[in-house]
Each structure stands twice: as C-alpha cells, then as structure tokens.
Amino acid sequence: xxxxxxxxxxxxxxxxxxxxxxxxxxxxxxxxxxxxxxxxxxxxxxxxxxxxxxxxxxxxxxxxxxxxxxxxxxxxxxxxxxxxxxxxxxxxxxxxxxxxxxxxxxxxxxxxxxxxxxxxxxxxxxxxxxxxxxxxxxxxxxxxxxxxxxxxxxxxxxxxxxxx
Amino acid sequence: xxxxxxxxxxxxxxxxxxxxxxxxxxxxxxxxxxxxxxxxxxxxxxxxxxxxxxxxxxxxxxxxxxxxxxxxxxxxxxxxxxxxxxxxxxxxxxxxxxxxxxxxxxxxxxxxxxxxxxxxxxxxxxxxxxxxxxxxxxxxxxxxxxxxxxxxxxxxxxxxxxxxxxxxxxxxxxxxxxxxxxxxxxxxxxx
Numbered sequence: 001x002x003x004x005x006x007x008x009x010x011x012x013x014x015x016x017x018x019x020x021x022x023x024x025x026x027x028x029x030x031x032x033x034x035x036x037x038x039x040x041x042x043x044x045x046x047x048x049x050x051x052x053x054x055x056x057x058x059x060x061x062x063x064x065x066x067x068x069x070x071x072x073x074x075x076x077x078x079x080x081x082x083x084x085x086x087x088x089x090x091x092x093x094x095x096x097x098x099x100x101x102x103x104x105x106x107x108x109x110x111x112x113x114x115x116x117x118x119x120x121x122x123x124x125x126x127x128x129x130x131x132x133x134x135x136x137x138x139x140x141x142x143x144x145x146x147x148x149x150x151x152x153x154x155x156x157x158x159x160x161x162x163x164x
Numbered sequence: 165x166x167x168x169x170x171x172x173x174x175x176x177x178x179x180x181x182x183x184x185x186x187x188x189x190x191x192x193x194x195x196x197x198x199x200x201x202x203x204x205x206x207x208x209x210x211x212x213x214x215x216x217x218x219x220x221x222x223x224x225x226x227x228x229x230x231x232x233x234x235x236x237x238x239x240x241x242x243x244x245x246x247x248x249x250x251x252x253x254x255x256x257x258x259x260x261x262x263x264x265x266x267x268x269x270x271x272x273x274x275x276x277x278x279x280x281x282x283x284x285x286x287x288x289x290x291x292x293x294x295x296x297x298x299x300x301x302x303x304x305x306x307x308x309x310x311x312x313x314x315x316x317x318x319x320x321x322x323x324x325x326x327x328x329x330x331x332x333x334x335x336x337x338x339x340x341x342x343x344x345x346x347x348x349x350x351x352x353x354x355x
Contacts, residue, residue, distance in 0.1 A: 007166040007175075007355050015171035040259020041239065042167045042176040057209050060223045060239065064211075067255030068220070075251075145168060146175075150232045151352055157231050158348045162341050164199050 009140050010044060017131045022047035025124045029117050031108035032091070036128065037063055039101055048107070062095060062105050085114065094118065098125045102132055166261050166355050174235045177351050180257055182284050183266035184276035185217070185245035188305040191334040192266065193224045193240055196344060199337065204228065218244040221256045238348060245280070254287050262299035262351040263288075264343055266334075267322055269304050269312035278321055299350040302329035303343045308336075 010018075022034040026048050033048030035055070041063030046055055070080045084095040094106045094117045104125055106117055143150075167176040181189040190210070197208040206225035213219050221241050228236040241260070243253040257263075265284060267277040285295045304318050315331060323329055328346045332339025 007168050009168045010170060012171040015169060038165070038167060038259060040165065040167075040178045042178065042259075044167065044169065045172075056206060056225045056237075056239070057223065060209070060221075060225075060241075063258075064220060064255065067258050068252065071251040071255055145170060146234060146355075147232055150234070151355075153232050154228075154236065154352045155349055157228050157236070158345055158352070161200065161204055161226075161228055162345050162348065164337055164341060 008038065008135065009138070009145055010135050011138065011140070014131050014135050015045060018045045018128060019047060021124055021127050021131070025106060025120055029106060029108060029120050030112045031106045031117065033107040035059065035062070035105040035107075036098075037103040037105065039063055039067065039103060044102075062093070063103060066095060066097065066103055083118070094121060096121050096125050098129050098132065101136075102128070104128060165259055166351070168234075168355075172235075173233055174237065175355075176237050176239060177261045177348075177355075178239045178241065178259055179262045179264065179347055179351060180260040181240065181242040181264045181266055182253070182257070182280070183245060184268060184273065184280040185247070187245060187266045187268040187273070187277075188332075188334040189242035189245060189266050190218055190222050192264070192303070192305075192332075192340050192343070193222050193242055195334055195337045195340045196226075196240070197224055199341070200226065217246065218242055219249075220244065220252060238351075240344075250283065253283070254290070257284075257287055258291070261354070262301070262347045264301050264303055264347050265322075265327075266303045266305050266332075267318060269306045269318065269331075270309050271311050271313045274313060274318075274321060277318075281322060296325065299347065299354055300325070300327050301343055301347040301350060302327045303332050303334075303339060304329060305332045305334050305339075307331045307338070308333045 025034045035046045036044045037059050041060040043059040073080045082097045086093045091109050096104045183189055204226050209223040211220035224240040226238045241256050243256045288295045288298050330339040330343045334340055
C-alpha cells in the first residue's frame, strides 16, 4: 500500500516500552522531561515531572526546529544534523534524531551535565530505534484498531464542531 | 502520516494550509481560532516577523474530543507564503496528512497561485508521496475583491485534478469552515 495512505499505529505493548525507556532516561539523567515525537511534530509519548499543558505546542516547535536544521544541513551538504542542543538560563533541551522518522527530546536543568544527557540519550535512541522499527513493521488495518463505524462517527463530529 | 496511539487511545492528524504570500492562510486559522468552541481549540501559535508576515508557521491544535473511544486531534499549520521561504515550506509540510491550497482570487495573483501549486506538487513528490492521490482541498479566497477572477477561469488553471473546492472570504469567515470540514473528512477517509 502507498505509505501515505497508511497511518502509524502504535500498539499498547510498544507504547509501554517507549514509556519505560523515557522514564529511565529522565530518572538516570536527573532531567525534567523526555518526549518522543514523530517528525511531523506529533507527540507519541512524554514522561516527566507533572503534566505540561504546552506539550502539543512544544512538539510542533521542536519538530519545526529539527526540520529547519535539516534544511540547513542540506545547504552545507550534510545529510542532517543528528543532535541539537539549546541552552537556556534555567532549562536546556537536547534533541536527537532516531532513524529518519523520530525525534527524542530531553528537557533538563543546570543540575544535570550535558555529557551525561548525550551518552544516555544515545543509549536510549538505540533502544527506541528497535521498538519503533517493530511499530513500523506491524500491519494492522484501521478497522481492526478503530472499528468500522469510526469514520461515520468522525464525520458527524466534524459537522457538529466545525461551524461558525 | 496520521498517528494512532492505541495505549493512550489518541489519533493525531496534521493539516497544512499552503499557498502564495498574502493569500489568507493565517486569516483562515485566525477565523477558526476565534469561532470554534473553547473546548475544541488550543492556543494559536504564530511565528511571524514584526510586520506580521508568517516567518516559520502558525499552529492551531483542535481537539475533537472522544470519537468511538479515541481522543482525536487535528493539528492545523500554515506555511510562510513568501517565495524566499521555500525550504521552510518543505520543513512544515513534512509528515502532513492533507493540504488546503489557498488561492488568491485576484487576477494579478493567478501566476503566483500557479507557481505555488507547482511547488506544492514538487514538494509532495519529493517526500515520496503520490501527488495525484494526496488529500488536497482548494480554497479560492478573497471572492469579495472587485478584481476577482471568475471561478471557471481559476478552475481551468488550478483545478485540473478536480479537487473539492470552496469559494471563501476568510476575513469574514465565508467558506472557512466548509474548507476545514472538507479536508478533515478527506483526511479521515484516508486514515
């Protein structure tokens, strides 16, 4: 099937493994938050202290930063930049590319050393790459996951909510 | 590529508003943001220049609530329209599930519309997607302008693929939600 017509379906088992991996990463680095995004900016899993209200916007912006850096890389005749580091006064963000499709992001404060984040993120990207490859390989149909009447219900919801 | 998270029971879809500079992409998002129920919308995020031209993108998350047990979210983006930002458009288009092509109906803008649509086709093809099969909805915006081209003329130059198209005046909201409904339905049908 044409890849554009398939959705990415993350099964419960793989989602749990990703959560566990991100929890370890936050715990072991002493970071505040870890996010796994797909390159379109959608947050797949997030782990960390408390609930962030801004997580959706954060995902969109981080993916934007990465996509933009990839275009810069191309102009420099690099394939892509595989890691990005943004340093703030209180908090820092370390971003790493997993395969060509995913982005792992760790938010941490000045109590954590960047070297540790780099090493442990590398370890996590290897683990996540294996899990995400399994996600990519599995072929479940939409109806199997969502049920056959999903589309009709969705259309009704769209009509109900999208109006002046 | 839409994302279905079975454990969290969430579905995310990305819709991008594309088109030449000043055609009204941001205005579409602003109107949607002003008009939809507060339960549905998130914050409208704009990365713009000091003169309010889009520099990177605008972003509006819409949460449709639970549909058959799945929390469903549409993420709307606009690209910067100015010719200069071609590579930025490529970046924003990445991973989109559907595109609204907003065309400016003014006759002086026809050539820009055609160029922008060609660029869209090229960018989608470069992402290894088939342009002919990609979910696209057309919007002919600024229908209230005195120099607006007849719809039939715009169809001839822009709608060779026979996409669903809507006439719109985004500043007052005419056609904005019809366009959003069309592209949402199209994206859902391809999940």
